Every structure is written in C-alpha cells, then in structure tokens.
Amino acid sequence: xxxxxxxxxxxxxxxxxxxxxxxxxxxxxxxxxxxxxxxxxxxxxxxxxxxxxxxxxxxxxxxxxxxxxxxxxxxxxxxxxxxxxxxxxxxxxxxxxxxxxxxxxxxxxxxxxxxxxxxxxxxxxxxxxxxxxxxxxxxxxxxxxxxxxxxxxxxxxxxxxxxxxxxxxxxxxxxxxxxxxxxxxxxxxxxxxxxxxxxxxxxxxxxxxxxxxxxxxxxxxxxxxxxxxxxxxxxxxxxxxxxxxxxxxxxxxxxxxxxxxxxxxxxxxxxx
Numbered sequence: 001x002x003x004x005x006x007x008x009x010x011x012x013x014x015x016x017x018x019x020x021x022x023x024x025x026x027x028x029x030x031x032x033x034x035x036x037x038x039x040x041x042x043x044x045x046x047x048x049x050x051x052x053x054x055x056x057x058x059x060x061x062x063x064x065x066x067x068x069x070x071x072x073x074x075x076x077x078x079x080x081x082x083x084x085x086x087x088x089x090x091x092x093x094x095x096x097x098x099x100x101x102x103x104x105x106x107x108x109x110x111x112x113x114x115x116x117x118x119x120x121x122x123x124x125x126x127x128x129x130x131x132x133x134x135x136x137x138x139x140x141x142x143x144x145x146x147x148x149x150x151x152x153x154x155x156x157x158x159x160x161x162x163x164x165x166x167x168x169x170x171x172x173x174x175x176x177x178x179x180x181x182x183x184x185x186x187x188x189x190x191x192x193x194x195x196x197x198x199x200x201x202x203x204x205x206x207x208x209x210x211x212x213x214x215x216x217x218x219x220x221x222x223x224x225x226x227x228x229x230x231x232x233x234x235x236x237x238x239x240x241x242x243x244x245x246x247x248x249x250x251x252x253x254x255x256x257x258x259x260x261x262x263x264x265x266x267x268x269x270x271x272x
Contacts, residue, residue, distance in 0.1 A: 003269055004210050006032065007042040007068060007201045007227055008261060009219040010053060011132070011184060013237055014041075016257045019131045021056050028262035029057050032269045040204065042068040042197050042217070042227055044183055046111055046152065047076045047083075049133045054078055070111055070152035071181065071191050071223055072200030075207075085203055086113070086150065087195045093177050094151045095143045097190050100174060102141060104167050106188075107157030109135075112149050125157055128186070156188040164188040181223035189223055198226030218264050220256060235264045 006029075008014050015021055029039050039057065041050060047069040054060035054067070063079040075085040089097070094110070101108040107121035116135045118125075129135050138145070158164050161182070168180060168188060179191040197219075205212050217224070217231035220240050228234025228248055236248035237260035245251050250268075252260040266272040 003216050004214040005038045006216045007040045009224050010041055010043040012220045012256050014261050022259055024259040024262040028265040032265050040066050044071045045133055047074055047081050066204055068200035072195050072197045073152045073191055075200055075204055087192050089151045089192050094154055096174055097154045098143050101156050109155045111152040121157055153191045159186045183221045183223040196226040198230035201227050201230050218261055
C-alpha cells in the first residue's frame, strides 16, 4: 500500500518527555514529505499553540499543509491558521460539564479558539502545561464569562485514572451528550458528541481527495483510538496502554522517547 497522508498525535507520541522532537523523527517526517506524503499533527492542543512544533517540522504557515486540533474539533490549514471546520461544544453542554467538574472537585480545562482557561489545577498540572500551552486561571463557578464565545472542548484533570473513570460513570445523561476519551494518564476529555480525531482525519481525507485506506495514524492513547481505527493503518507507540494495543494495526517497538514515529514512517512509508 502506498500511503499519502500521516496523521500523528503529538504529546507522548511525537514529542518526548523533555518536550523536544528527536532529530530521528524530524528527519523521517521530512523524508516522507519529500516523497509527497502529507504529515498532519492531530492533537488535543489548540491550533493557536502549534507554532513551535510546525516550525520544527517545516510546516509552519504553509499553504496546503494542515492540522487537526482540539481532538478533532478544529481542522485548519497552517497558512494563517485558516479554519476549515470547527465543531465545538454547545454552550449548554459545556456549562453542565463545568458545573459537574466543580462538584467532582477535579481540575478543569476549558478551550476556546483563543485561549485555555483552567480552574482548580495544582502545581503538578501547571508544570505539565509549561512549554506546551499558555493557560489562564479562573475562579468562576460558571462559564457565563464565555457566553457567546466558541468552546472547543472541556476536560477534567486528575492523575488517578481510576477516579476519572468514576467521574465518567457518574455523568449519567450528560455522557450521552458528550464524546468522551482519555489521554496522557491524567485527562478525561469531553468533545461535542461525534467529534473525535477519527472524524477529523476522515474530513481532511475527503477534502484532499485521499482514500482513508491511504492514510496512517500514529498515537499513544484512547483519544487517538478513533483516528487509528479510521486510518488505513493505525499504529500505536510502545507506551500505548496494554488494553489498547490489540486494537492497533501495528505497535511500534520504540516508545515516544526513542523514535517511534520514525520507526513507523521507516517501515511503512520509506520501506526500511
């Protein structure tokens, strides 16, 4: 199979624990691009904060190059961050999620196209965010301060994943209004129902006239699973959770700190 597009998660997949991208990964991406293969970051981050990553990969402000962000809520062309598609949370759903998070005493992130607002996060989470994205602290007990603005997604923060599962179990009817996924061993992510990275990949493939069978998706966690299942080849890195690995078409021997993305590109695109 000749692959024409690679959609790749960033944190814990392409980006190492020291928040850098290895030269091995950069070289593999650039070699694939020289063959005409598109490389598309697919991330939970907002597109506004992808500049440093796109710059390293030679994709910053480039026409005809794209990014999937907010777990699929936004599809943008890198040239001027031109928004092609945005499917955020309805305000009423976001408000209910926010209030439920307050009741559960979890940290909360609220993403708009322009900013990330956080409430109730600790020092560990501030350190985790540093160098990844800018965040503004709020102490509001309602999202009324964002009324009229677009809300891309909302997530809950707790490093006890078992507790996050309990939070999900207690959502009741609210869960039916929400696309739920998990990432980074600390986040329960909430998107608009039906919005995920897989849908983002299929939307972009259709826009570019690329058969989904000609795509590769690379990821490490459950917020990537829809994308891995939508792609022609879904590849997990070695640090993918064990319960998710059987759902991957390929599992790299390397983890995110040791060139897993380069391994996948080398094997399936460069023929090494």
